[in-house]
Structures are given as structure tokens and as C-alpha cells.
Ligand SMILES: *Cc1c(COP(=O)(O)O)cnc(C)c1O
């Protein structure tokens with residue numbers, strides 16, 4: 001059973017109303033309620049083939065390491081640019097300054113396009129192609145577009161990307177170099193999303209917007225699978241995550257449930273902490289108000305595009321993960337985030353993306369107010385490399 005090459009996907013299930021959808025048809029959101037669809041797997045069977053021993057023998061150190069609980073059925077569609085299996089770096093110096101012994105960074109900046117967006121788009125493009133898609137479309141604040149462009153170029157299919165006019169110029173060059181058809185849109189990522197939807201529907205393109213199709217989340221889920229393996233089938237006590245659309249937080253939460261059902265981890269969960277910028281904090285507001293949904297944040301502002309996301313279709317899933325884990329949601333000022341970027345570079349030699357640095361700013365607050373404990377294992381999600389947006393280093397917000 002160790003060599004089982006197939007995916008154990010059985011169906012898609014609505015994460016809100018439970019309606020079952022066919023996994024062999026190209027689906028987007030729930031046909032009944034319009035909410036997020038989750039791929040489901042035969043985890044009973046998975047117990048036989050996904051074990052600490054079988055994993056130790058595997059030589060695949062990329063997104064497809066846990067191929068049984070990934071949606072792509074045929075091996076030939078499992079494209080890879082070497083995404084995933086990023087290092088967990090012990091931040092000794094920064095930890096010492098803060099009195100925290102076990103502070104870690106999951107360095108997602110080491111992914112192919114410099115951010116963890118590679119994981120989600122690798123999975124979505126691979127599965128889309130397996131189900132017959134030839135042209136993909138998506139709105140982006142930049143990093144997701146770069147990842148989509150990379151995987152569609154690699155797989156020789158087309159991408160149509162819609163981005164706000166103020167998207168970093170280098171990322172625009174990058175997307176076009178990799179063959180994307182790029183349209184600049186006035187406004188924010190939500191405006192780009194409306195445009196992508198309208199033009200995409202007219203042309204029959206498959207829209208891979210965050211959580212509006214069921215597969216990007218499976219790519220992001222692998223972050224949670226890797227964490228359990230890093231901690232030798234345990235999990236950290238705290239995860240701090242810079243939240244935009246929330247696929248990462250929601251994906252990891254799904255991963256933990258699957259790992260428990262596979263018998264690989266126990267029932268304990270890390271406290272999930274969502275970080276947003278002061279100028280765009282719909283999840284923080286909803287968390288504080290005890291709301292199930294987050295609504296839209298008016299006049300969103302932040303220098304850091306990946307977390308300047310005024311509304312998220314997966315809001316209820318993010319809020320559930322935070323609440324069920326006894327975590328919290330916290331907003332940080334851009335200026336504090338910028339200082340944190342410089343601090344990590346200086347003390348640890350790591351140039352991190354601004355969005356990711358927001359986790360350090362949040363940790364400082366949570367350390368000061370006693371929410372985190374000095375002995376806890378804390379993982380910061382370094383969602384991207386600072387090298388993807390050079391312009392942010394020279395100018396303070
Ligand atoms: C997209 C992005 C985020 C936000 O990720 P979500 O999973 O959409 O919440 C955070 N950091 C970086 C660098 C990003 O590109």
C-alpha cells in the first residue's frame with residue numbers, strides 16, 4: 001500500500017450546508033448556497049498508506065508529498081516547480097530579545113515565486129487541467145497572479161489576470177514575462193474580482209479566485225501537513241498568520257482535521273491567530289463583535305497588498321478556526337509592520353514580505369499583553385519573501 005499512487009478523493013462537500021458535489025466535474029462554489037466547497041477523501045483507506053514510516057521513505061519533497069489527500073488523480077498532472085517543504089527556522093535571536101525560547105518562522109519565501117501562493121496555484125492549475133481547463137482567470141493583489149502565471153506557463157495553458165492599477169511594477173513585469181494576459185483595474189482586489197468574473201464568464205475561463213474553487217485550499221493545506229511532520233507528529237502551540245482571503249488559515253485547519261482522522265496527530269490544536277492591517281481589518285472586527293460573517297471593510301488601506309482584502313468568501317471559516325482554537329484576531333499598523341521587516345532582517349538575516357512581517361508586529365503585542373506564554377512553541381507564517389517587493393524596503397509607510 002505504500003506505493004499507492006492515486007488520490008483518495010471521494011467527493012466535494014459544502015463547508016456551510018453540507019451539500020455533496022461530484023469531484024469529477026469542474027465545480028466552483030456550492031450550487032445550493034454559494035459557499036466554499038471542500039474536497040473530501042477516504043481517510044479510512046488513508047490510514048493504511050499515510051503513516052510516519054511510509055512518509056519517511058518518500059522522496060517527494062514538494063506539494064505532492066501527501067498525494068493521497070490531494071485532489072489530483074493522475075500522476076501525470078501533478079506539476080511542480082519545487083513548491084512546498086519550506087524550512088522551519090528557529091528564530092533564536094529575535095526570540096531571545098522577546099524572551100521566547102521556541103519561536104519559529106515557516107519560511108514560505110523560499111517557494112518558487114517567492115510566496116506561499118505557489119502552493120495554492122500549483123494545486124488549482126493541476127486539478128483544473130485534469131478536469132479539462134485550458135484558460136484560467138483570477139483577480140490578484142500581485143503574488144497570486146505571479147504564481148498563476150508561473151504554473152500556467154509551466155503547464156502550457158493560458159492565464160488571464162486582473163490586478164489593481166497600483167500593483168507592484170516588478171510583479172506586473174513578472175506576470176507578463178511568464179505569458180499572462182494582464183488587465184489593470186481601477187480600485188482594490190475586490191474591484192479586480194468583479195471584472196475577472198464578468199469577463200471570465202463571457203469567455204468561459206475557469207476562475208481561480210481565493211476559495212471560489214475547491215483546490216487552492218488543498219495546496220495551502222500542505223503547510224499544515226508539513227508543520228505536523230516538522231514537529232514529529234505534534235503541532236505548535238500558536239500559529240500567527242497574516243490574513244487576506246484566509247486560504248492558509250482555513251487550509252491548515254482542514255489539514256489538522258484530516259491528520260487527526262488519519263491517526264497521525266491527537267485532538268490538540270494550536271491557537272490560530274489572524275493578523276490584519278489597521279486599515280483593513282474585517283476579520284478582526286467580526287471576531288471582536290462575535291459575528292459569524294465579516295462583511296466588507298470600507299475604504300481599505302494598507303501598503304501590503306496581500307492583506308489588503310476588504311471581504312472574504314471564507315470569512316466564516318476563518319472565524320470558526322480562530323474561535324474553535326481559542327485563538328484571536330489582531331490588527332497592526334503598517335508602520336509597525338515596516339519596522340518588523342527591518343528588525344527580522346537585522347537580527348536573523350531574513351528578508352521577509354511585509355504581509356509576513358505583520359505577524360512579528362502582532363506577536364510583540366501579544367507578548368506584551370500576556371496572550372502568549374514564554375515557553376510556548378510559536379510559529380510565524382513567513383508567507384512571502386521581501387525580495388518580491390523591493391520597493392517596500394526603501395520607503396516607510
Ligand atoms: C496573499 C498573501 C497573504 C494572505 O493570504 P491569504 O491566504 O489569502 O489570507 C499573506 N501574505 C502574502 C505575502 C500574500 O501574498
Ligand SMILES: [Zn+2]
Nearest residue numbers: 014017030033
Ligand atoms: Zn452549500
